[in-house]
Amino acid sequence: MLLRKTTLAHAALQTHRAALDLRQRRALILADGRRDTAELARLLGGDGAQLIAQLHASGYLEARPGAVAERPVVGEASVLASASKAAPDSRRSLAAARMYLLGMLELQRNAAGAALRQGLQLAQDDEAIVAALQTGLEALPTMTSAGYAARVRERTLEVLPQYWLARLELTTPA
Template structure:
């Protein structure tokens, strides 16, 4: 299944006042009809499939491909009966979410929502970045410019989410550059 935003979702993301939790907003930003459920689960975490179903039922998402059968998904959670498996699973999921790719995709989604000419330039710069140093430079440029394109509260929420997904080493680089108050 490749979920895609509806007009209701686009309106909700632009209004910033929709009755959506932050994790639901993040998922909506990532649902572009290009990513399948497995990719979204890798970026958001194991709760992504349930959130996708909730957002489809609420009218925020539509499925671009036939839904996968539910029985295999129901068998997977029932299969690991040991207590050791759940304790080891959350740590890798958290680590997996901290990545340059997740940070890049998140900020690309944010920049796509902005109706500012500078956002389009920053978006292209971020899309064309080919290595981690270029991505960090593009992230820094976007974070510096974002306060001029949106409200301070929204800008701060974007910063916080970006800092949640950036790898620790890259986070330290942005702190040294003064993007993050030390």
């Protein structure tokens, strides 16, 4: 089923007053009505399916009316299985890597950083997100010190799922 934020979730994200932790906020941001439960769980990594179930039970997420998921979801067990295959380490997720690099690019107070940040924000599918991550990481040394860029690159690679690490074609830092 495709999930979207409820009015309660929109209010919680806008006011920052709800008792939501970072992972819950991340899940709500990713629930855009175009992703199904399995995809959200995979993006969140680790216990993403349980987090989604908790947010759904708390009234923050709802099934998008009249929408049918492109991929059938058999049940929570299959969601948990797909999430564990995608991210064996609960600290690794594509969403976490994306959010981290978005933050680092926002700190680059220049036009190039803003353009890279916008490209990463607008990336819709996993392939486009990884391509934008790669572009951002390759461009960062031209905007900041080599040491800072290396630390950002290292941290991004720490949170990126193993599957995407193997596919990412980062040039080696000079």
